[in-house]
Amino acid sequence: MHPPSFFLLGLATAFAPLSTAHTVLTTLFINDASQGDGTCIRMPKDGSTCTYPIAGLNNPDMACGKDGQNPVAFTCPIPAGGKLSFEFRSYGDQPPPKQPAIDASHKGSTAIYLKSVGKNSILDSPAAGQGWFKIFDDGYDKVSGLWATDKLNSNNGHLSITLPTGLPIGYYLVRTEIMTLQNVTNHVVAPQFFVNCAQLFISSSTASDLSIPSANKASIPGHVSASDPGLTFNVYETPYKSDFVIPGPATFFPASPPTTKSNTLTSAKEPTGAVPKTCLLKNANWCGVQTPAYSNSEDACWASAQNCWDQGKACFDSAPPSGYSGCKKWNDEKCQAQHDACASKDFNGPPSMGTNWGGDVSTLRKVDLPPVANANAGAGASAGKPTEEGNNGGGGEETPSAFPSTPPQAVSSAAPAPTQPVGQKEGEEPMAPVSSLAPAPTAGSSCGGHRRRRRIVTVYV
Numbered sequence: 001m002h003p004p005s006f007f008l009l010g011l012a013t014a015f016a017p018l019s020t021a022h023t024v025l026t027t028l029f030i031n032d033a034s035q036g037d038g039t040c041i042r043m044p045k046d047g048s049t050c051t052y053p054i055a056g057l058n059n060p061d062m063a064c065g066k067d068g069q070n071p072v073a074f075t076c077p078i079p080a081g082g083k084l085s086f087e088f089r090s091y092g093d094q095p096p097p098k099q100p101a102i103d104a105s106h107k108g109s110t111a112i113y114l115k116s117v118g119k120n121s122i123l124d125s126p127a128a129g130q131g132w133f134k135i136f137d138d139g140y141d142k143v144s145g146l147w148a149t150d151k152l153n154s155n156n157g158h159l160s161i162t163l164p165t166g167l168p169i170g171y172y173l174v175r176t177e178i179m180t181l182q183n184v185t186n187h188v189v190a191p192q193f194f195v196n197c198a199q200l201f202i203s204s205s206t207a208s209d210l211s212i213p214s215a216n217k218a219s220i221p222g223h224v225s226a227s228d229p230g231l232t233f234n235v236y237e238t239p240y241k242s243d244f245v246i247p248g249p250a251t252f253f254p255a256s257p258p259t260t261k262s263n264t265l266t267s268a269k270e271p272t273g274a275v276p277k278t279c280l281l282k283n284a285n286w287c288g289v290q291t292p293a294y295s296n297s298e299d300a301c302w303a304s305a306q307n308c309w310d311q312g313k314a315c316f317d318s319a320p321p322s323g324y325s326g327c328k329k330w331n332d333e334k335c336q337a338q339h340d341a342c343a344s345k346d347f348n349g350p351p352s353m354g355t356n357w358g359g360d361v362s363t364l365r366k367v368d369l370p371p372v373a374n375a376n377a378g379a380g381a382s383a384g385k386p387t388e389e390g391n392n393g394g395g396g397e398e399t400p401s402a403f404p405s406t407p408p409q410a411v412s413s414a415a416p417a418p419t420q421p422v423g424q425k426e427g428e429e430p431m432a433p434v435s436s437l438a439p440a441p442t443a444g445s446s447c448g449g450h451r452r453r454r455r456i457v458t459v460y461v
């Protein structure tokens with residue numbers, strides 16, 4: 001939440017344009033394959049506040065953002081050393097370049113953290129607390145004059161990194177941190193942190209526990225303090241009077257240990273929380289499964305149709321601010337077809353049994369992902385030193401091309417190529433009201449409260 005200070009408002013209006021455009025992590029790409037909007041991401045549930053900064057440096061939400069302590073159903077598999085890309089949006093359901101990832105006035109740093117949370121379950125360890133380490137960061141580039149947030153916008157909200165090759169197999173939270181300095185002057189210090197997490201299962205030939213050097217360990221909240229030089233940096237001075245120091249610990253990028261028989265795993269394990277193969281259609285962390293079969297029974301026909309609508313309602317109810325295009329497709333195409341069949345007294349079904357409704361509509365959007373931002377930095381070093389500028393986080397000895405182009409259980413491969421819904425342009429969330437038969441999306445299910453947001457922003461920055 002923004003500090004409701006009129007003093008701060010005055011300063012901000014003097015130095016920076018008023019803006020609504022904060023940011024939220026909406027989408028993961030694994031080796032360039034979209035996992036679907038919202039899938040595996042612990043996104044804030046309330047669409048009207050989903051892009052807001054974290055209130056207070058000691059807030060437990062600093063770990064994984066608002067609602068980030070709660071697990072989501074799906075966990076995305078990725079090999080150690082794989083390419084991981086993130087998409088940030090200033091409105092949850094509107095991908096850049098329609099809107100910027102974050103308002104241009106919000107200059108600051110980006111960072112990626114990891115935390116191993118268990119060998120058996122994503123639930124073995126909570127988000128907040130010890131165990132975090134930073135694998136990548138980016139601050140101010142003196143040569144180009146660009147901030148990390150400028151690069152994020154010029155890449156249409158995308159940031160790509162390589163995961164370290166030396167990560168042990170298991171469940172991880174990956175944490176994105178964007179820190180911006182538009183509300184920091186010589187008199188007021190109110191940096192903004194935009195934090196989100198996603199659930200990963202990292203496959204690896206390494207099973208032994210990760211040994212994180214003490215200098216690289218982070219307990220979150222608590223990994224930054226208000227007096228850190230990176231949090232008090234004045235971006236309105238020209239020229240800058242000092243070098244920007246990226247907040248948080250130095251990056252730690254564990255390279256692969258030598259492979260021996262004793263630590264070699266097949267890493268063929270199916271992670272708990274992988275998107276089920278039985279999903280006919282997916283929306284974020286919801287999956288629609290086939291409705292019950294029936295023959296020569298009117299009652300069973302309507303019961304199966306109701307099962308479909310019930311699944312659709314659960315989809316809308318669970319849809320995060322990144323959108324509900326899959327829920328709408330489910331209701332409009334599958335449930336409506338079942339309803340129509342029962343109404344026309346075709347009591348054998350469900351119709352189109354075995355048809356796949358397209359996996360995940362959101363993965364149809366074409367995106368150009370940037371190359372990994374840590375390909376060349378820190379090569380050969382397993383732990384970086386704090387940097388005053390540039391980006392940090394070693395590329396290491398293996399390139400992403402050493403891994404398959406899609407993860408072992410790639411979400412997108414679970415279903416045949418989806419078809420484009422009628423009347424919906426590629427890449428656009430359906431904006432029309434859902435049919436009267438469909439449950440209305442809840443107020444928080446889409447980040448579309450623009451009118452409300454604009455009103456708020458006349459007071460807060």
Ligand SMILES: [Cu+2]
Nearest residue numbers: 022106192461
């Ligand atoms: Cu702001």
